[in-house]
Amino acid sequence: MGAVIPLAITRELRRLAVDPEACPGLASSPTLSLDDLITWLRHLPTGLGTGAFLHTLRTAGPRPGVGAEVVPPRDASIPSPDLDLHESFDTEMRRVLPLPSGTGWALLQRPDLNRIVPLLRALPDGAGWDAVSAVLPIVRVVEG
Secondary structure: OOOOOOHHHHHHHHHHOOOHHHOOOHHHOOOOOHHHHHHHHHOOOOOOOHHHHHHHHHHHOOOOOHHHOOOOOOOOOOOOHHHHHHHHHHHHHHHHOOOOOOEEEEEOOOOOHHHHHHHHHOOOOOOOHHHHHHHOOOEEEEEO
16 A cells, blocks of 8 residues: 555545546655645646646656745645545544644554544534543544
8 A cells, every 4th residue: 555645635636637546655755744735736737637637747846945936725626526525524523633743643543534524523522532522432643
């Protein structure tokens, strides 16, 4: 199994029609921020394809600091309901279970996000561990 690619990067690779397996280290550069990479990706034309993408990556790839530029909005015309659902889940978890830096959460099994996201949305901001574990008993806090 390859490295985990952030959802925002996955969304852009889909828009570009790029096979994520063709660029396994894309999101792990020590010199680029996630914002640098997303900004660069959003400047590329939709449907570019894997071959042209890899050529562009080698010849005019992202550079540190590009994330400080104006970031083009994501292309809402490219449907990604599965990514939308995962992003909603992540957003809601961060809202209801704020954790200290260096700490995160892990799922012990794959939840039914269509059922879980509305339950999380019903919780107040900062609801905390007890409220989240009542809704989602398959989550645990992990050190970073």
